[in-house]
Amino acid sequence: MTLLLKSDGDRRDQWFRELASRMPDLEVRSWPDLGDPAEIEFALVWEIPHGVLRRLPNLRAIFSIGAGVDHLFADPELPRQIPICRVVDRNLTVRMTEYVVLNTLRLHRRDPEYLDAQREGRWRELYAPTAAERGVGVMGLGALGGDAARALAALGFRVMGWSRRARDLQGVECFHGGDGLAPFLARADILVCLLPLTPETEGILGANLFARLPRAAGLINAARGGHLIEADLLAALESGQIRHAVLDVFRAEPLPAEHPFWRHRRITITPHTASVTDPSSVAELVAENIRRARSGEPLLHRVDPTTGY
Ligand code: NDP
Ligand code: OXD
Numbered sequence: 001m002t003l004l005l006k007s008d009g010d011r012r013d014q015w016f017r018e019l020a021s022r023m024p025d026l027e028v029r030s031w032p033d034l035g036d037p038a039e040i041e042f043a044l045v046w047e048i049p050h051g052v053l054r055r056l057p058n059l060r061a062i063f064s065i066g067a068g069v070d071h072l073f074a075d076p077e078l079p080r081q082i083p084i085c086r087v088v089d090r091n092l093t094v095r096m097t098e099y100v101v102l103n104t105l106r107l108h109r110r111d112p113e114y115l116d117a118q119r120e121g122r123w124r125e126l127y128a129p130t131a132a133e134r135g136v137g138v139m140g141l142g143a144l145g146g147d148a149a150r151a152l153a154a155l156g157f158r159v160m161g162w163s164r165r166a167r168d169l170q171g172v173e174c175f176h177g178g179d180g181l182a183p184f185l186a187r188a189d190i191l192v193c194l195l196p197l198t199p200e201t202e203g204i205l206g207a208n209l210f211a212r213l214p215r216a217a218g219l220i221n222a223a224r225g226g227h228l229i230e231a232d233l234l235a236a237l238e239s240g241q242i243r244h245a246v247l248d249v250f251r252a253e254p255l256p257a258e259h260p261f262w263r264h265r266r267i268t269i270t271p272h273t274a275s276v277t278d279p280s281s282v283a284e285l286v287a288e289n290i291r292r293a294r295s296g297e298p299l300l301h302r303v304d305p306t307t308g309y
Pocket of ligand 2: 069087276
C-alpha cells in the first residue's frame, strides 16, 4: 500500500511520522520521488504540479492537505472520476474561528486606526458601537464559516450568513443564492469571506459587491486570493467605501515584495496562516479514509466535482 505525499518542506517530516505511527504498513513516497507510478494508490497533496495525478494508473483516492480543493480543480488533467476528499478538522476550524474573531474585534474596535494614531503620537478617541449594533456578514456557512458565525453571534454581534443553499443556524440570519446577496450585504458593516474558490465565486469581492456594503465597511478575506479583485479593493479603500481590509490570502503567494498591499496603511496582511493544517490531527482522518477505501466504505468529506467544493 503506497501513498504519494506532496507537502511543503517544513511539514513533510511530520507527515511521515504521523502516518507511520498510524499505518506502519503504508509506504509513503515524497514528491518528486514517485518510484513506479503504478504502485501508488493514494495521494495526499497540496499544489502538486498539473498532470501528475493523471499519470497514476491505480490511484484510488486523492486527499487534499487543506480544506480547500481549488488547487486540485485548477489542474486541467485532474482525474475527476477518482474520489477527492478534503480536510474537515476541529483544530483547523478552531484556528480559523480564532482568526475571524480576533480580526472582527480589531475592526469593530477600530484597532488599526489606534495603531496609526499611536505611530503619529496622536491622542485620538474613536467611536465604537456595541457588538449588538454591528452587523457582521459571513460569506460561506460551511465547516469554517458556520463555526465562525456562531462564535461571533455568541459575542453579541448581529450576524448574517450567506450560502449557496438555504441554511439554518441558531443566532445567525441566513441568506442564500443570488437573490439573497444584496440584502445580506446591506447590513454587513464587517464582511468575512470563507467561501471556497470555484468558477461561481472567483472575483466575487469586487466593485459591485463593495458598493452594496454600508459605507466604511471592514473586509476580512481568509478564503482565497482569487475571490478578490485587487484593483477594486484599492479603489474602495481610496474612496472610503472600505475602511480597512484584513487579507490572509492572495492571488500570488508569497505576496511579491513590490505589491502595493504591503505598504497600504489600511490593509493588514497575514501570510496564509489563518488556519494551517496540523498533520498531528489530520493524519487520523487520512488513515480513516484509507481504511474505508480498502474496505469499500464511503469516504469522509468527499467533494463534489460538479460544484468544485
Ligand atoms: P465548506 O465546503 O464546508 O463550506 C463552503 C460554504 O460556502 C458553504 O456554506 C457553501 O454553501 C458556500 N458556498 C459555496 N459556493 C457558494 C456560492 N456560489 N454562493 C454562496 N455560497 C457558496 O468549506 P470550509 O468552510 O471548510 O472552507 C472554506 C474555504 O476556506 C476553503 O475552501 C478554503 O479556500 C478556505 N480556507 C482558508 C484557510 C486559510 O488559512 N486562509 C484555511 C482553510 C480553509 P452551501 O452550504 O449551500 O453548500
Ligand atoms: C486550506 C488552506 O485550504 O490552508 O486548508 O488554505
